[in-house]
Each structure stands twice: as structure tokens, then as C-alpha cells.
Amino acid sequence: MGAPDLELAIDWAASEGWNPGLGDLNAFLAADPEGFLAGVLNGEPVTSISAVRYGESYGFIGFYICRKSLRGKGYGLATWTRAIQHLEGRTIGLDGVIDQQDNYRKSGFQLAHRNIRMGGLATADTPMDPRLSPLGLGIFASVRDYDRSFFPDDRTEFLKVWCAPNAATRRGFVFMEDGKLMGYGVIRQCQEGFKIGPLFADTPEVADSLFRALAGQVKGQTVYLDIPEPNQHAQDLAQRYDLSAEFETARMYKGPAPSLPLDRTYGITTFELG
Structure with missing residues (x-):
């Protein structure tokens, strides 16, 4: 994703109630310009995920969203799999919402601690x-x-x-x-x-x-x-x-x-x- 695509993902995050910052886009892209991925169906973005690389050893996943009308069809899982591949060889962190934590465990993520907004x-x-x-x-x-x-x-x-x-x-x-x-x-x-x-x-x-x-x-x-x-x-x-x-949310890690x-x-x- 480039800036226009990431703007769409930020809008999706807002609709999910995650309340992103108004000026977050440039800081997010500065972290890793190649770290934001979208799944496209018939020319339209339908999924998003961030798989941001930090240094040589760490990565973080966020923005994991599928359009509500297309959930349950495997599109999100395909995007997730691509993100995990993008961060291969690194410890991966995420802050998982409650209803996704069991799925993250199936992918090898372990609970570190809870976070409270x-x-x-x-x-x-x-x-x-x-x-x-x-x-x-x-x-x-x-x-x-x-x-x-x-x-x-x-x-x-x-x-x-x-x-x-x-x-x-x-x-x-x-x-x-x-x-x-x-x-x-x-x-x-x-x-x-x-x-x-x-x-x-x-x-x-x-x-x-x-x-x-x-x-x-x-x-x-x-x-x-x-x-x-x-x-x-x-x-x-x-x-x-x-x-x-x-x-x-649950802070979870895959790897040490x-x-x-x-x-x-x-x-x-x-x-x-x-």
C-alpha cells in the first residue's frame, strides 16, 4: 500500500472503532514504506494489514481488516499469511482484540500481557x-x-x-x-x-x-x-x-x-x- 491505500485502511480502522490519529499516515509509512499490504479482489481493495519491519530482528502486525461484507471467505487469511511471510525470521508482535486472540494462538502467538485503553x-x-x-x-x-x-x-x-x-x-x-x-x-x-x-x-x-x-x-x-x-x-x-x-487488547508475540x-x-x- 502507498499513501492513498493506507488512507483507506485508516478509514476502515476508524469504522472498526479503533480511532486512529489524524496525522498518523506519514509516521506509519516512515516506519516501513513496504510494510503495508492490501488484498485486492476484482480491482478493489478488500483486506488490509500492516507488517512493519523494525531493524533486523522485529516486526509488528496491525490494521488486520477485511471488509465486513466479504468476511468468512478466506480473503483475510490469505492476507495474514502474506504478512507473516513478509516478517519471516523476526520476532513478531501484535495487539490482538479479544475475538481474534484464539486465532493468533493457532498461528503461534503467545500472550505476553494485557493492554487497557x-x-x-x-x-x-x-x-x-x-x-x-x-x-x-x-x-x-x-x-x-x-x-x-x-x-x-x-x-x-x-x-x-x-x-x-x-x-x-x-x-x-x-x-x-x-x-x-x-x-x-x-x-x-x-x-x-x-x-x-x-x-x-x-x-x-x-x-x-x-x-x-x-x-x-x-x-x-x-x-x-x-x-x-x-x-x-x-x-x-x-x-x-x-x-x-x-x-x-492482548500483546502477543510469535518468537522470543x-x-x-x-x-x-x-x-x-x-x-x-x-
Whole structure:
């Protein structure tokens, strides 16, 4: 898929209630321009899937959709098989909706942990804290290096677009203390409301400050935070700001599961690309 095809897949994702971001397309294509596949029937796209490659060892599957009127005919499975082939030799991750998890297990995927989408009205004010600053070009190298421990392989090209300063539909903040980066986060406008992701932080206090900085940008509007269920501090943060559970996914891996710092992961970047 090129950009026009991926726009269609994003529209399909919106119709499924997945609520993609308005400015996601360019960041997604930057991650892997060859990582978005479509199944075509009689000249019309009928299925979509992302099989995005990161570095040399990791891949992530998302956007797995078949047009509702054509489900149950094997078209989705054919697209799925092609995506798995595209990522052969890599550990593959995905965030599976509940009704597909048994099918993923049949393909060799194993449960790592649950993720929960939390949502509600943004009530926090951006704190007046000199340790907080907007995510700009001058800090990008530090953000890239900090991000690396939270993801199984390199995703520099994706981050360049995801964290771009002054983007129309997103904002980012970093938390620096004594010259050390201790966390960062991004908020972006979506089909409905705003999603915060990623939200990575060394301590619960840093995560709280970053959350308030991000949510404060859209006070009075709906915000969403996709938290890994094992992180109790992330659950506490969501409850503290009156966010409630909306749905869940299962993070599953085919191949050796990476060891990631879930205790410092307060918001997953995106269910579509990991």
C-alpha cells in the first residue's frame, strides 16, 4: 500500500472503532514504506494489514481488516499469511482484540500481557515546572536514545515523524532533571478526542507530570491512554485523573518475547504499530 491505500485502511480502522490519529499516515509509512499490504479482489481493495519491519530482528502486525461484507471467505487469511511471510525470521508482535486472540494462538502467538485503553475528559492543568519542556529538534537525539530501551529494535525513522515539533495534530513534552532525560510523551489528535502515546517515564512522579503537561493541552476534551495492565502505577495514574477502561487488547508475540520495561511504560505508542 502507498499513501492513498493506507488512507483507506485508516478509514476502515476508524469504522472498526479503533480511532486512529489524524496525522498518523506519514509516521506509519516512515516506519516501513513496504510494510503495508492490501488484498485486492476484482480491482478493489478488500483486506488490509500492516507488517512493519523494525531493524533486523522485529516486526509488528496491525490494521488486520477485511471488509465486513466479504468476511468468512478466506480473503483475510490469505492476507495474514502474506504478512507473516513478509516478517519471516523476526520476532513478531501484535495487539490482538479479544475475538481474534484464539486465532493468533493457532498461528503461534503467545500472550505476553494485557493492554487497557483508558479514556475520559482531560481535567488536568499543565504544570509550571522548569523540568518540563516541549519536545523539539534539539532534544531529539536524547529522545531517540531514551526510547530505544522501550522498544525491541530501532525505530528512528518513525520517531522523526511521530515526534516532529510544531506538527498540526500533535504535541510532545520531555522531562529533564540535572541534564538527564527522565521521560517523554506525545499527544495527538484522533478521529475522536486525543491519544497520549507514548508515555515513558523513570518514576511515577515523572509520568504524572508528563501526563498533566500533555492532557493540559486539551483540557475539557476527551483523552485516551493505552496502558499495559502489569503496570500498577499506570493504572493508578489513569484512575487519579478519572479515566475509565473502554476496551482491552492482548500483546502477543510469535518468537522470543522481548524484555521491555513495562514498569516504566505508562502509555503504549500505538496499537497499530506497537
